[in-house]
Amino acid sequence: MDAVALRKTYPGGRGRPPVRALDGLSFAVPTGTVFALLGPNGAGKSTTTKILATLSRADSGTAHVAGTDVARHPERVRRAIGYVAQKPVTDPMDTGRENLVLAGRLQGLGARDARARAAELLDRFSLTDAADRLVTTYSGGMARKLDVAMGLVHRPQVLFLDEPTTGLDPEARAEMWAEIERMTAVECMTILLTTHYLEEADRLAANVAIVDEGRVVVAGTPDALKDELRGDGIVVELAPGAPDDGASLAGRVADAVRASGVRDVRVEGRTLRARADAGAVALPAVLAGLDAAGLPVASATLARPSLDDVYLRHTGRSLAAAQAGGRSAAGDHAGAAAEEVAA
Numbered sequence: 001m002d003a004v005a006l007r008k009t010y011p012g013g014r015g016r017p018p019v020r021a022l023d024g025l026s027f028a029v030p031t032g033t034v035f036a037l038l039g040p041n042g043a044g045k046s047t048t049t050k051i052l053a054t055l056s057r058a059d060s061g062t063a064h065v066a067g068t069d070v071a072r073h074p075e076r077v078r079r080a081i082g083y084v085a086q087k088p089v090t091d092p093m094d095t096g097r098e099n100l101v102l103a104g105r106l107q108g109l110g111a112r113d114a115r116a117r118a119a120e121l122l123d124r125f126s127l128t129d130a131a132d133r134l135v136t137t138y139s140g141g142m143a144r145k146l147d148v149a150m151g152l153v154h155r156p157q158v159l160f161l162d163e164p165t166t167g168l169d170p171e172a173r174a175e176m177w178a179e180i181e182r183m184t185a186v187e188c189m190t191i192l193l194t195t196h197y198l199e200e201a202d203r204l205a206a207n208v209a210i211v212d213e214g215r216v217v218v219a220g221t222p223d224a225l226k227d228e229l230r231g232d233g234i235v236v237e238l239a240p241g242a243p244d245d246g247a248s249l250a251g252r253v254a255d256a257v258r259a260s261g262v263r264d265v266r267v268e269g270r271t272l273r274a275r276a277d278a279g280a281v282a283l284p285a286v287l288a289g290l291d292a293a294g295l296p297v298a299s300a301t302l303a304r305p306s307l308d309d310v311y312l313r314h315t316g317r318s319l320a321a322a323q324a325g326g327r328s329a330a331g332d333h334a335g336a337a338a339e340e341v342a343a
């Protein structure tokens with residue numbers, strides 16, 4: 001599966017400016033592996049997934065799924081893929097089993113085969129005990145597992161999972177992760193996953209592409225991306241006593257730690273992030289510099305590089321900050337054009 005130079009602009013609607021969702025996005029996914037598109041809300045992950053799943057068309061660029069060009073032969077692609085959207089597709093007033101049997105019938109299975117496939121999937125997702133209860137009574141984790149099962153009824157070669165664990169509690173998330181790992185390990189399925197959880201990408205994906213403002217800023221294996229960052233990460237939270245006067249606080253903090261030998265210094269609000277070859281040596285010097293400058297510290301941590309550091313390095317801000325702030329052009333979708341469905 002690959003995407004090459006995908007571009008997509010949504011019309012703004014109601015006097016709003018158009019939104020450039022994809023700005024030349026490219027990546028390649030080896031068959032039988034999990035690939036994660038990682039980025040904050042509005043980065044363009046869902047738009048990419050919809051184009052690859054033939055639910056939307058790119059303005060330009062090409063994409064292949066299961067060896068087929070998505071724009072030229074969308075019907076062939078649809079037969080080869082399962083698509084699990086962010087929003088549930090199940091009918092809450094039907095049982096889990098009824099939902100799966102109906103999905104099987106819609107995919108062309110006979111009644112007996114649809115029932116057998118439903119039972120198999122219910123068992124696989126540990127939903128057999130709840131199979132004959134209405135979906136409206138399911139927990140968030142159970143409902144999400146049923147969504148994924150719905151995408152698997154026709155045994156797709158390629159599965160798209162759009163934020164499969166958003167909103168799930170840690171236990172349900174761990175169960176979902178185990179199932180995703182099983183799908184690639186045992187069934188050799190190719191999975192494109194979108195997430196804004198760094199830990200999820202790190203744990204599941206053989207390869208990760210960090211997406212920001214409609215393009216891939218960096219891609220590689222999680223380990224290779226982390227190895228690019230030499231040394232340790234230092235994070236210092238300033239105490240509330242430190243005046244938060246934006247740019248001038250950032251400047252004072254940067255000046256205060258200049259002599260400590262740290263690099264890649266960034267200040268967001270009251271949080272200082274920096275890197276050092278030997279963090280244990282640099283951290284006391286950082287704290288001494290802040291103390292001398294009259295900047296009180298609330299906490300300080302030292303950590304091996306994480307995907308968050310990779311994100312910060314390549315986008316200039318932490319994923320948490322990007323998630324909180326959204327992207328500059330992103331608004332809510334109100335007044336925007338309704339999602340179109342490619343013919």
Ligand SMILES: Nc1ncnc2c1ncn2[C@@H]1O[C@H](COP(=O)(O)OP(=O)(O)OP(=O)(O)O)[C@@H](O)[C@H]1O
Pocket residue numbers: 010011019020021039040041042043044045046047048327329330331332333336337338339340
């Ligand atoms: N149908 C639409 N009409 C107008 N703008 C849209 C539409 N769908 C998405 N957008 C805009 O395109 C940009 C990319 O959105 P997209 O949903 O692809 O991002 P995302 O990374 O998947 O974010 P999320 O995690 O919120 O789903 C955003 O600015 C979004 O507001």
